[in-house]
Amino acid sequence: MQYIFLFIPAIGWGLMPLFVAGVKNSTIYHQIVGSVLGAFIFAAIVFLIRQPAVNVLAFGLSMLAGAAWVIGQVGQYFSFTKIGVSETIPISTGLQLIGVPLVGVLIFGEWASPQAKLFGFLGIIALIIGVIFTSMTDKGTAEGGKENQAMTMIVLILTTFGYITSSSIPKVIKADGVLIFLGETIGMMIATFIYLLCTKKLAVLKEKKSYQVIPAGLVYAVAALSYIISVKVNGVNLAFVMSQLCVVISTLGGIIFLHERKTKKGYLFTVAGLVLIVSGAVLTSIF
Numbered sequence: 001m002q003y004i005f006l007f008i009p010a011i012g013w014g015l016m017p018l019f020v021a022g023v024k025n026s027t028i029y030h031q032i033v034g035s036v037l038g039a040f041i042f043a044a045i046v047f048l049i050r051q052p053a054v055n056v057l058a059f060g061l062s063m064l065a066g067a068a069w070v071i072g073q074v075g076q077y078f079s080f081t082k083i084g085v086s087e088t089i090p091i092s093t094g095l096q097l098i099g100v101p102l103v104g105v106l107i108f109g110e111w112a113s114p115q116a117k118l119f120g121f122l123g124i125i126a127l128i129i130g131v132i133f134t135s136m137t138d139k140g141t142a143e144g145g146k147e148n149q150a151m152t153m154i155v156l157i158l159t160t161f162g163y164i165t166s167s168s169i170p171k172v173i174k175a176d177g178v179l180i181f182l183g184e185t186i187g188m189m190i191a192t193f194i195y196l197l198c199t200k201k202l203a204v205l206k207e208k209k210s211y212q213v214i215p216a217g218l219v220y221a222v223a224a225l226s227y228i229i230s231v232k233v234n235g236v237n238l239a240f241v242m243s244q245l246c247v248v249i250s251t252l253g254g255i256i257f258l259h260e261r262k263t264k265k266g267y268l269f270t271v272a273g274l275v276l277i278v279s280g281a282v283l284t285s286i287f
Contacts, residue, residue: 012223014249038217062183075159
């Protein structure tokens with residue numbers, strides 16, 4: 001049963017960008033509001049059904065993880081508008097796959113054996129090369145402009161620290177996964193409100209498109225709760241790495257269903273990057 005939770009996050013997080021992008025003409029603000037609301041609704045329902053014991057410290061740490069997630073997600077949504085889903089997701093995933101396993105090694109003592117360290121770091125090298133390949137300029141397409149590429153890479157690198165923090169915190173929390181997830185969604189809501197307040201975009205709370213993105217938040221919520229459970233039973237390194245195989249679903253979905261155009265060279269670089277990212281993910285998790 002524990003291995004089922006390795007794959008649910010990959011499927012859910014792979015489909016989520018397609019749900020978000022499916023709401024035409026929605027902005028970053030609509031997308032983050034709808035995603036967070038959908039996640040909170042799901043978390044609240046599951047919490048009321050399960051009614052787990054409340055641990056104040058665990059709840060507070062969970063809220064911090066949720067707030068950090070908003071930083072990463074806003075960066076990703078920004079990148080969707082600049083270079084599309086099929087290019088953003090491999091880069092974002094690759095950066096996370098480099099950062100989270102390193103946290104697992106440096107803080108949680110994973111990759112304990114020399115063999116694990118060898119294959120782990122070989123995997124990280126493959127991931128780095130994969131990120132470089134998927135971020136190669138694809139001239140002739142909207143995402144191929146050097147300005148878009150440079151700006152997007154900077155935003156993704158900086159905001160990925162939010163994802164890394166959000167993905168690692170559940171490892172140190174000793175509490176029921178449902179309680180952790182509810183805390184995360186409340187942290188997301190607070191961080192989103194602060195983001196809207198600082199950007200003077202509170203008006204989006206009244207706009208229909210914000211609520212049309214809620215299904216994406218529900219899909220994310222199922223994946224996120226499964227991830228929290230997977231971290232507990234499979235370890236942060238294996239759980240995270242396997243969950244990030246969502247990159248294949250999102251990237252191919254962006255090309256097939258969202259009709260994101262690339263040149264022949266762009267397709268070749270994307271496929272090569274995906275192969276390297278998946279290979280790196282396997283290498284960093286098999287031991």
